[in-house]
Every structure is written in structure tokens, then in C-alpha cells.
Amino acid sequence: xxxxxxxxxxxxxxxxxxxxxxxxxxxxxxxxxxxxxxxxxxxxxxxxxxxxxxxxxxxxxxxxxxxxxxxxxxxxxxxxxxxxxxxxxxxxxxxxxxxxxxxxxxxxxxxxxxxxxxxxxxxxxxxxxxxxxxxxxxxxxxxxxxxxxxxxxxxxxxxxxxxxxxxxxxxxxxxxxxxxxxxxxxxxxxxxxxxxxxxxxxxxxxxxxxxxxxxxxxxxxxxxxxxxxxxxxxxxxxxxxxxxxxxxx
Amino acid sequence: xxxxxxxxxxxxxxxxxxxxxxxxxxxxxxxxxxxxxxxxxxxxxxxxxxxxxxxxxxxxxxxxxxxxxxxxxxxxxxxxxxxxxxxxxxxxxxxxxxxxxxxxxxxxxxxxxxxxxxxxxxxxxxxxxxxxxxxxxxxxxxxxxxxxxxxxxxxxxxxxxxxxxxxxxxxxxxxxxxxxxxxxxxxxxxxxxxxxxxxxxxxxxxxxxxxxxxxxxxxxxxx
Numbered sequence: 001x002x003x004x005x006x007x008x009x010x011x012x013x014x015x016x017x018x019x020x021x022x023x024x025x026x027x028x029x030x031x032x033x034x035x036x037x038x039x040x041x042x043x044x045x046x047x048x049x050x051x052x053x054x055x056x057x058x059x060x061x062x063x064x065x066x067x068x069x070x071x072x073x074x075x076x077x078x079x080x081x082x083x084x085x086x087x088x089x090x091x092x093x094x095x096x097x098x099x100x101x102x103x104x105x106x107x108x109x110x111x112x113x114x115x116x117x118x119x120x121x122x123x124x125x126x127x128x129x130x131x132x133x134x135x136x137x138x139x140x141x142x143x144x145x146x147x148x149x150x151x152x153x154x155x156x157x158x159x160x161x162x163x164x165x166x167x168x169x170x171x172x173x174x175x176x177x178x179x180x181x182x183x184x185x186x187x188x189x190x191x192x193x194x195x196x197x198x199x200x201x202x203x204x205x206x207x208x209x210x211x212x213x214x215x216x217x218x219x220x221x222x223x224x225x226x227x228x229x230x231x232x233x234x235x236x237x238x239x240x241x242x243x244x245x246x247x248x249x
Numbered sequence: 250x251x252x253x254x255x256x257x258x259x260x261x262x263x264x265x266x267x268x269x270x271x272x273x274x275x276x277x278x279x280x281x282x283x284x285x286x287x288x289x290x291x292x293x294x295x296x297x298x299x300x301x302x303x304x305x306x307x308x309x310x311x312x313x314x315x316x317x318x319x320x321x322x323x324x325x326x327x328x329x330x331x332x333x334x335x336x337x338x339x340x341x342x343x344x345x346x347x348x349x350x351x352x353x354x355x356x357x358x359x360x361x362x363x364x365x366x367x368x369x370x371x372x373x374x375x376x377x378x379x380x381x382x383x384x385x386x387x388x389x390x391x392x393x394x395x396x397x398x399x400x401x402x403x404x405x406x407x408x409x410x411x412x413x414x415x416x417x418x419x420x421x422x423x424x425x426x427x428x429x430x431x432x433x434x435x436x437x438x439x440x441x442x443x444x445x446x447x448x449x450x451x452x453x454x455x456x457x458x459x460x461x462x463x464x465x466x467x468x469x470x471x472x
Contacts, residue, residue, distance in 0.1 A: 157339060163303050163323060164340035167332050168353045169404045171324030179356055186342040186352060193386045194338065 011050075013122035013130040015229040015236075019046065020115045022240040027111040029244060033100060036107045043114045054117040061113065068109075072102030124148040130223050138217055146202065154195065161190055250279040250313055250329060250407045250439075252300055257309035259295055259463075268307065269295050270463040277456075279408050279439035282430070284450040286443075287460035293443045294335070296460065297410045300441065301332040331401035335412040337393040338386065346388070346396055347372065347381040350403050367403055375399040375429065391422030398429060402438075409433065409440040415449050423449060 023043055030036050047054040076098025077091075086094040119127065124145050131141040165183065166172060172180060252275075259270040269292050277283050277300075285293050298304045299311060302318045311318045313329055334340055343349040350368045359367075372378040375395040380388060385396055394414065401409070415423050423446075430453065433440065444450055450457065459467035 160334060160339045161342070164332065164334060165342065166323035167301060167303075167327035167330075168401065169324060169327040169406075170353055170356060171322055173322060173324070175356070183356060189344060190338065190342055190386075197386070 011232060012223055012225050012229040013119070013127045014134065014223070014225065015232040016050070016118050016122060017127070017130065018233045019236045020118055022236040023115040024112050026240060026243060027108045027115075029247065030108070031104065032247075033104045033107065035247060036104060036111070040107055040111050040114075043111050047114050047117055050118045050121045052114075052117040052121050054114045057113055057117045057120075058110065068102070068106050071105050072098055075099075075101035075105075125221075126223065129219060129221060132217070132219070133223055139212070142206075142211070150198070154191070157194055158187070158191055161187055252277045252279075252330075252408065252441075253312045254296075254299070254306075255310050255312065257299060257306045257311060259292075259299060259304060260307045261295075268463060270299065270306075272309070273463070273465065275458065275465070275468075277439070277441060280437060281439055281455035282434060282453045283439070283441045283456045283458065284444060284454040285441055285458050285460060286445070286447065286450065287466070291460045292463040293460055294412055295463075297332070297412050297441065297443050301330055301410050302326040303332070327404065327406070329407050331404065331406035331409045333394075333397055333401060333409065333411045333414060335416060337390075337397035340397050340400065341385045341393065344384060345381065346377055346383050346385055349385055349396060349400050353400075353404065371399040371403050374432075376425070389422075390417050391419070391425065394418065394422070394426065395429070402433070407438065409438060410443070411440060412443045413445065414442060415444060415446045427452065 023039070023046070026039055027036070030039065044054070073093065076093060076095040079097055079101060080092075082095040082097025082100065084092050084095050085099075086092075092098075122130075128141045128145040131144065132138050165187065170183060172183065175183065254273050254275045257270060257273045258268045260268040273296070275296075285296060287293050295304065299306055302311075302321065302323055305319065313321075313326075318326060341349060343352050347368055350371050351364050354364045354367065369378075372381055375398065377392065377396060377399065380392060385393065388396065414426060418426065427449070430440065430442075434453075442450065442454075454471055456470045457467070458465060
């Protein structure tokens with residue numbers, strides 16, 4: 001296991017996985033906003049404890065603010081109930097129920113994002129090793145590691161493709177929606193071709209380096225669950241069941 | 250069209266006090282072949298991307314004639330300047346070679362006849378006629394390079410920026426590329442070529458700018 005100076009990070013990635021899974025499960029089950037708010041505060045405290053960079057992660061989602069706001073309108077228009085706040089003729093644009101549902105969706109999203117940021121405090125190699133020691137087949141854990149490794153590269157490629165498309169003299173801001181969609185469809189082909197190409201090259205490379213050649217893998221670095229890890233896992237699971245019991249019964 | 254960089258600095262990281270590009274001043278005219286050379290990590294590609302508007306300077310400004318490109322969209326920059334990425338696959342979009350040349354023209358509203366004429370001319374010029382129905386990703390590196398160039402040039406840019414165009418090309422493909430670039434120079438299309446290939450540059454360059462640590466180390470006209 002990677003030894004980091006930060007004490008909170010010395011927890012085994014497996015205990016973090018359990019903790020994050022418990023928080024996410026609660027976020028999915030909770031429909032009541034008054035249960036979600038304390039869960040969100042708890043998630044923030046957990047992230048602060050693990051010194052995760054959750055603020056940056058949330059900031060990256062700023063482009064989706066429009067979608068979140070739209071969520072309130074969509075909920076108000078399509079879900080009847082609550083008091084009408086803004087109305088055009090017989091058409092309800094904003095209602096208290098719409099705001100309530102919209103905010104609860106946003107909160108659920110934030111809880112999942114912030115809790116997932118805790119996983120970023122362990123290296124991807126440690127997470128893969130943890131999953132492997134949980135008897136998850138190495139082929140699957142390896143795929144997880146590869147996905148983590150390749151995502152930023154794919155993002156950069158997609159961004160370059162989008163730029164080069166515009167540099168062909170395509171002024172997107174002047175195009176109609178139909179033409180814009182047509183243009184975006186051209187981005188799919190090179191991205192899929194690039195992913196398939198990379199997958200082929202990578203599979204050859206790992207075969208050449210002897211992946212799956214041995215009956216049993218050995219690891220230079222092994223993870224060991226400590227007392228703190230067991231406590232965190234036990235508390236996370238038992239509290240999750242307890243909270244769900246009180247929530248539903 | 251002249252491209253001018255005025256006191257341009259660029260930082261990839263916000264709080265880094267050692268910028269990749271440091272207070273750069275360059276004027277490049279749209280005629281002739283300008284080579285940008287330097288070791289790995291010296292900032293050559295960053296300068297190319299700044300000139301094409303792909304990156305925005307953290308300090309200073311870049312002008313096409315008198316127009317600050319901060320106020321221009323990538324689409325309107327693309328009408329003046331063509332950019333060829335180091336990896337041509339990043340600028341190939343369509344399922345066939347011919348469609349790769351024509352799809353942007355269709356979106357721009359050219360007539361079928363004009364599109365057909367322009368595409369046939371480009372296919373001939375870049376020796377791609379026999380490949381017009383092929384899947385572009387199955388072409389050789391040299392063919393992809395030619396296709397990327399043809400697809401950019403079909404939009405009639407006034408200036409070209411080529412990032413390491415000779416990477417992974419064999420001698421024959423380099424010769425073909427040389428011929429194409431010579432033709433473009435004869436048509437008064439200026440170009441900035443970012444390269445490590447000093448032999449390739451030596452044959453052509455009217456001007457060589459050497460970059461080191463994000464600054465100009467040497468700038469001389471050869472003819």
C-alpha cells in the first residue's frame with residue numbers, strides 16, 4: 001500500500017469503497033430532502049476528513065448548472081402537486097413540489113459526486129490491488145485501471161477533434177440546430193475508431209507482456225486491512241442498514 | 250495576412266510562475282516558409298496552438314492583421330488559418346476519403362457542383378483519387394497526412410500551421426510532402442512549420458525561429 005504522509009489517507013482503499021458505496025446507496029434510497037441534507041453535510045465532512053479535492057470536482061460540473069435549473073422547471077411542469085408559484089394561463093411553470101423535487105435531484109447528484117471524490121485520495125493502482133485482493137478477477141480490475149488511465153487521454157483527443165473541426169472554418173454559433181447536430185455526429189466516428197484502435201494495440205501490448213500467462217498472480221505490494229479499516233467498514237455498513245430501517249419503517 | 254504575437258506569455262497551470270511561453274514577440278507574414286525549431290518541451294507546439302487560437306495567451310495578444318484573435322471564434326480563425334495536428338487522425342471525421350473533403354463544404358452551403366469540382370481537384374492534387382471511397386483510418390500515415398492537408402486546404406486558408414508534419418513519414422512520403430508544400434508556396438500560401446527535422450526544413454525555410462525555454466533563442470532569414 002502506498003504510504004502517504006496524510007494519516008487519513010492511510011486507510012485501505014477497500015474501506016473507502018465500502019464507505020462510498022454506503023453513502024451512495026443512502027443517496028439513492030432517500031427521497032426526503034430532510035434526510036438528504038444531513039447526509040450531504042456528513043459527506044462533506046467525510047471528504048474534508050479525507051482531504052479530497054471535492055470543491056474542484058464540483059466546480060467541473062458548473063456547465064451543468066443550466067440542466068439543474070431546467071430540472072426544477074421540468075419537475076414543476078410534469079409533476080402535479082404543491083403550490084403554484086409561477087403560472088402562465090393554466091400552465092404551471094414553477095411549483096413548490098417542482099422546486100422540492102429539483103433540489104432533491106441536485107442534492108443526490110452532489111452527494112454521489114462528493115463521496116466519489118474520496119476514492120480519488122487513493123491511487124488507482126491501490127484501488128485495483130484492493131479489488132484483486134477481494135478476489136475480483138484481475139482481468140476486470142485491470143480494465144478498471146485502464147479506463148482510469150485512458151479517460152484523460154480520450155478527453156484530450158475529443159477536445160482536439162472538436163477544435164480541428166471548428167478550425168475547418170465551421171462557425172458553430174452561426175449554424176442551425178439541425179446542422180450543429182449533423183456536425184457533432186462527425187465527431188463520433190473518429191472517437192470510436194480511435195478507441196477501437198487503442199483497445200487493439202493495448203490488448204496486443206498486454207498479451208506480449210504476459211497478462212494471464214501465470215496461473216496465479218503475485219503482487220509486490222499487498223494491502224493489509226488494519227483495525228481502523230475494519231471499524232470504518234463495520235460502522236458504514238451497520239449505520240446504513242440502521243438508517244434505512246428507520247427511514248422505511 | 251500578417252500574424253503578430255505581442256508580448257505573449259502562456260501558462261498551462263494557473264499558479265505556475267515559470268510560464269511555458271515568455272513574453273514572445275513575433276511577426277510572421279503570410280508569404281514564405283517559416284520554420285519553428287527547438288528541443289522537446291521548448292514551447293513550439295504551444296506557440297502553434299496560440300497562433301491558431303486553440304490556446305488563449307495568459308498575457309499579451311495575437312493579431313491577424315489588426316484584428317485581435319481573442320475576439321474571433323475558432324470557426325472564423327479557421328477561415329484564415331489552417332492547422333495540421335501532429336497526429337492526422339485527430340482531424341479525420343468522415344467514413345470515406347471523399348466525404349472527408351466535402352462534408353464541411355456541404356454544411357457551409359456550397360452547391361453540389363462546386364463541391365464535386367473542389368473535391369475532384371483536391372483528390373487529384375494530393376494523389377488520393379484512387380482512395381476516394383476508402384475508410385480514412387485504414388490509410389497509411391503518409392496518405393492520412395495528405396488527406397488532412399487536403400481537407401484543410403479545400404477551405405482556402407491564407408496561412409497554414411503544420412505541427413511536426415514529417416513525423417513517422419518515410420523518405421518517399423517526405424518527398425511527396427515537399428512537393429505539396431512547394432506547390433502551396435508557389436500559390437502564395439504562407440506557412441509555419443514546427444519541426445525537429447532540420448534536413449527537411451533546410452531545403453525550404455525562408456526564416457528559421459529557434460525556441461528555447463519558451464523564448465526566442467535565434468531568429469534569422471535565410472534568403
